[in-house]
Amino acid sequence: MTTSDLALQLWPPAASATAVETDWLILAFTVLTLLLTVPVFVAITWFAIRYREGVRADRSSSGVRSMPIEISWMLIPFLLTLIFFAWGARLFFISKSPPADAMVVEAIGRQWMWKFQHPTGQSEINDLHIPVGQAIRIRMTSQDVIHALYFPVLRMQMAVLPDRTTEMWFKADRTGTYRMYCSEYCGTDHSRMDGRLVIMTQAEYAAWLQDSGAQQGGQAGAGRAVYEAYGCGNCHDPGARVRAPSLAGLYGRPVALADGRTVVADESYLRQKILNPNRDRLAGGGRQVMPAFQGVIANDDLDRLVAYIKATGPRAEQEDPR
Amino acid sequence: MSGSATTGDAHAFRDPQTPDATLDREADYLHAEHTLRSWFFTTDHKRIALLYLASITAFFVLGAVTAGLVRLALVVPDGQVFSNDTYNKLFTIHGVVMVWFFLIPSIPATFGNFLIPLMIGARDLAFPKLNLASWYVFMTGAFFTLVSVVLGGVDTGWTFYTPLSTAFSNTWVVPALIGVTIVGFSSILTGLNFVVTIHTMRAPGMTWFRLPIFVWTHYATSLIFLLATPVITLALVLLILERAFHIGVFDPAYGGDPVLFQHLFWFYSHPAVYIMVLPGMGVISEIVPAFARKKLFGYKFVAYAAIGLASVTFFVWGHHMFVNGQSDLASLAFSVLSFAVAVPSAVKVYNWTATIHKGSLRLDTPMLYAMGYIGLFVLGGLTGLYLATLAINQHVHATYFVVAHFHYIMVGGTVLAFLGGLHFWWPKVTGRMYVESWGRISAFLIFIGFNVTFFPQFILGYLGMPRRYHVYPPEFQFLNILSSAGSTILAVGYIFPMIYLVYSIWFGKRAPANPWDARGLEWTVPSPPPAHNFLSEPKAPEIPYDYPIQASESQRHHS
Numbered sequence: 110m111t112t113s114d115l116a117l118q119l120w121p122p123a124a125s126a127t128a129v130e131t132d133w134l135i136l137a138f139t140v141l142t143l144l145l146t147v148p149v150f151v152a153i154t155w156f157a158i159r160y161r162e163g164v165r166a167d168r169s170s171s172g173v174r175s176m177p178i179e180i181s182w183m184l185i186p187f188l189l190t191l192i193f194f195a196w197g198a199r200l201f202f203i204s205k206s207p208p209a210d211a212m213v214v215e216a217i218g219r220q221w222m223w224k225f226q227h228p229t230g231q232s233e234i235n236d237l238h239i240p241v242g243q244a245i246r247i248r249m250t251s252q253d254v255i256h257a258l259y260f261p262v263l264r265m266q267m268a269v270l271p272d273r274t275t276e277m278w279f280k281a282d283r284t285g286t287y288r289m290y291c292s293e294y295c296g297t298d299h300s301r302m303d304g305r306l307v308i309m310t311q312a313e314y315a316a317w318l319q320d321s322g323a324q325q326g327g328q329a330g331a332g333r334a335v336y337e338a339y340g341c342g343n344c345h346d347p348g349a350r351v352r353a354p355s356l357a358g359l360y361g362r363p364v365a366l367a368d369g370r371t372v373v374a375d376e377s378y379l380r381q382k383i384l385n386p387n388r389d390r391l392a393g394g395g396r397q398v399m400p401a402f403q404g405v406i407a408n409d410d411l412d413r414l415v416a417y418i419k420a421t422g423p424r425a426e427q428e429d430p431r
Numbered sequence: 432m433s434g435s436a437t438t439g440d441a442h443a444f445r446d447p448q449t450p451d452a453t454l455d456r457e458a459d460y461l462h463a464e465h466t467l468r469s470w471f472f473t474t475d476h477k478r479i480a481l482l483y484l485a486s487i488t489a490f491f492v493l494g495a496v497t498a499g500l501v502r503l504a505l506v507v508p509d510g511q512v513f514s515n516d517t518y519n520k521l522f523t524i525h526g527v528v529m530v531w532f533f534l535i536p537s538i539p540a541t542f543g544n545f546l547i548p549l550m551i552g553a554r555d556l557a558f559p560k561l562n563l564a565s566w567y568v569f570m571t572g573a574f575f576t577l578v579s580v581v582l583g584g585v586d587t588g589w590t591f592y593t594p595l596s597t598a599f600s601n602t603w604v605v606p607a608l609i610g611v612t613i614v615g616f617s618s619i620l621t622g623l624n625f626v627v628t629i630h631t632m633r634a635p636g637m638t639w640f641r642l643p644i645f646v647w648t649h650y651a652t653s654l655i656f657l658l659a660t661p662v663i664t665l666a667l668v669l670l671i672l673e674r675a676f677h678i679g680v681f682d683p684a685y686g687g688d689p690v691l692f693q694h695l696f697w698f699y700s701h702p703a704v705y706i707m708v709l710p711g712m713g714v715i716s717e718i719v720p721a722f723a724r725k726k727l728f729g730y731k732f733v734a735y736a737a738i739g740l741a742s743v744t745f746f747v748w749g750h751h752m753f754v755n756g757q758s759d760l761a762s763l764a765f766s767v768l769s770f771a772v773a774v775p776s777a778v779k780v781y782n783w784t785a786t787i788h789k790g791s792l793r794l795d796t797p798m799l800y801a802m803g804y805i806g807l808f809v810l811g812g813l814t815g816l817y818l819a820t821l822a823i824n825q826h827v828h829a830t831y832f833v834v835a836h837f838h839y840i841m842v843g844g845t846v847l848a849f850l851g852g853l854h855f856w857w858p859k860v861t862g863r864m865y866v867e868s869w870g871r872i873s874a875f876l877i878f879i880g881f882n883v884t885f886f887p888q889f890i891l892g893y894l895g896m897p898r899r900y901h902v903y904p905p906e907f908q909f910l911n912i913l914s915s916a917g918s919t920i921l922a923v924g925y926i927f928p929m930i931y932l933v934y935s936i937w938f939g940k941r942a943p944a945n946p947w948d949a950r951g952l953e954w955t956v957p958s959p960p961p962a963h964n965f966l967s968e969p970k971a972p973e974i975p976y977d978y979p980i981q982a983s984e985s986q987r988h989h990s
Contacts, residue, residue, distance in 0.1 A: 201821030254595040261895025264826035268755040272683030300900035
């Protein structure tokens with residue numbers, strides 16, 4: 110990761126012209142803030158020493174009327190700060206007006222995962238790969254609560270709302286792997302709803318698209334993220350408190366059902382069992398506690414999840430990609 | 432009659448410099464009656480203020496302990512200390528308790544209650560029974576909120592955003608909402624009482640421009656209580672109905688609007704910031720002249736500013752929604768309006784600085800808190816401008832930058848003003864002096880601890896650490912450890928006053944009527960004050976803040 114794991118970082122990397130200008134804006138604003146505050150700090154300290162009770166000093170009234178002073182120390186800072194209002198507004202409106210040739214990425218937020226779909230059809234979970242130097246327009250919506258998509262490296266975030274579409278656009282000018290977060294509090298695993306923004310050269314991006322489109326392994330890899338996002342492992346992983354049946358090596362094996370039948374765990378069985386676990390109860394008398402995912406999991410996610418379960422061999426532990 | 436003659440009246444029945452321990456003990460409000468009943472059914476504004484003080488102190492402890500646990504959790508980046516759910520409940524309880532059960536009632540319900548009648552020369556508030564009722568309403572709300580905590584807590588954040596709070600949280604949201612809704616009524620009753628009292632109960636000669644700024648800021652605060660609180664009451668009732676019956680106001684799954692709640696919530700909660708800020712400004716405006724021995728700089732301007740800020744603050748709520756799908760035009764308007772309210776608020780510190788100029792300064796504990804307040808409040812106010820700047824907001828919204836900013840206002844502002852006021856009026860309230868050196872030590876500890884805790888959070892926010900994150904990237908660990916370390920210093924600074932102030936109640940030196948030689952009618956009565964406040968009819972001073980050293984004031988040049 111280019112986001113170095115240094116213990117102390119003092120300034121975040123910037124990967125777009127807007128991000129760089131935002132930095133200039135805040136730096137210039139900080140200069141003004143210092144001009145407005147440092148004299149106060151110095152004055153308080155100086156007065157506390159100079160005019161301490163018992164210290165001989167000139168305490169005669171200057172006779173200056175207070176109203177002009179009041180008005181000037183209110184108006185001058187206000188007018189000075191308005192420069193930053195205008196600058197900030199200009200930058201904000203630029204970031205609200207995407208160019209016509211922007212590449213549109215569809216994003217879906219859901220407790221607690223991100224899904225991105227590229228214009229060529231490929232989709233990915235919790236990571237976003239984009240080409241450098243190309244205007245990207247992200248159209249987002251949420252399937253449950255309010256989330257927000259936040260890329261610190263672009264100095265940009267936008268709420269992801271249920272039942273509405275919101276947008277952001279940017280043009281990255283630096284390759285690398287950066288952090289991406291959900292920045293609107295969204296429940297239990299809010300702080301795990303993060304991911305990576307991978308900014309690649311055009312050639313790398315084209316190769317990545319081809320890879321993720323063609324490879325079944327890519328599908329299974331994405332399925333692992335789906336498996337995590339839906340919290341499947343909380344019950345199905347070895348060592349989980351709810352001792353749900355292990356899924357490792359399940360695909361293709363015979364399964365004994367409560368009604369005496371035995372079926373083979375094929376793709377359609379896995380699919381049905383995820384959507385409606387109450388059908389085809391398992392033999393062995395275990396309590397059926399799994400919720401139905403009918404209407405909860407999207408079809409393409411289900412494909413990936415099934416692909417992942419198919420790919421899990423007899424080895425129970427898969428390496429955690431995080 | 433002049434100010435000095437008023438002091439003479441006070442001398443007539445008790446010499447403030449050498450108080451007699453036993454002579455008129457029966458007369459003061461603390462010793463007039465001793466039964467439990469005399470406390471829990473009192474209509475004396477001073478006793479009710481103490482009931483509030485005890486309650487909000489208990490809530491402050493709860494809020495501080497949960498904050499400590501949050502800081503403990505954030506020492507490690509991988510969320511090993513608590514489960515995510517526990518962490519979410521901790522910061523929610525911290526926020527709910529600190530905002531509604533400490534910060535909002537803090538100064539108005541305690542010092543406002545205690546001092547407004549004394550400052551304006553009245554025997555009590557206009558509606559003493561309503562005043563007692565407001566405490567019971569407060570405690571009823573507190574009960575429901577505590578029930579939700581005991582049953583297992585709430586995890587929605589103190590902001591209760593929909594549809595998380597209505598359809599997705601599996602915690603005790605409804606009892607907490609009922610609690611917060613009920614507490615709103617106690618704010619409304621208190622505000623109503625203050626407005627009527629300040630209008631109708633002023634002593635003869637106590638004209639509006641002879642009122643202490645403390646009274647002005649409480650008048651402005653009361654207007655916000657009255658006008659803004661009903662909106663949050665409505666919003667929270669709708670939220671309860673939505674959660675219980677899916678009425679479809681906020682949840683898009685039932686045809687509602689997911690952002691509507693944010694508008695209603697902030698229509699109250701932004702003015703509520705001024706409920707917390709204005710009374711603090713009032714306290715500082717009393718302390719600074721007393722310890723500078725100088726008239727407050729720009730008295731009239733500060734008085735008008737209080738009313739002006741309380742009005743404009745109603746029109747800035749949308750700055751919480753720049754990146755929440757609000758229209759761009761609305762964001763532009765809310766941005767410029769926010770500048771219009773933040774700049775005048777922040778530059779109020781210039782008035783206090785100008786008051787200190789050419790004063791004769793005594794750096795006693797209340798003054799140390801006031802000076803700390805001035806430094807922290809101006810930083811909090813100006814970082815608010817960063818957040819009001821649209822392009823910067825796009826980056827630091829909902830990050831630790833916001834957390835740092837509002838803690839500079841809430842803790843650096845309100846809590847320091849509260850503690851400054853507590854030390855300033857403690858001799859008046861209890862009739863006892865605390866040990867000054869302990870007061871100074873804890874004021875320093877709090878100032879240092881506060882900055883070490885919260886300054887690193889500005890940097891964390893700019894680096895992009897989102898707020899309400901239990902698990903965070905390892906590169907943020909150093910600054911988080913620094914912040915947590917600071918909070919331990921802050922904790923010590925909070926614990927000290929609880930010890931030495933309580934100690935002083937039994938073992939402190941007896942306080943004279945006016946230990947600071949301060950102006951204002953509350954200092955003309957004995958410490959503690961008699962049950963009925965004034966033994967003879969109070970005389971309003973000719974000019975407010977009639978300290979030995981005069982400050983410039985425009986009106987004086989016209990006459």
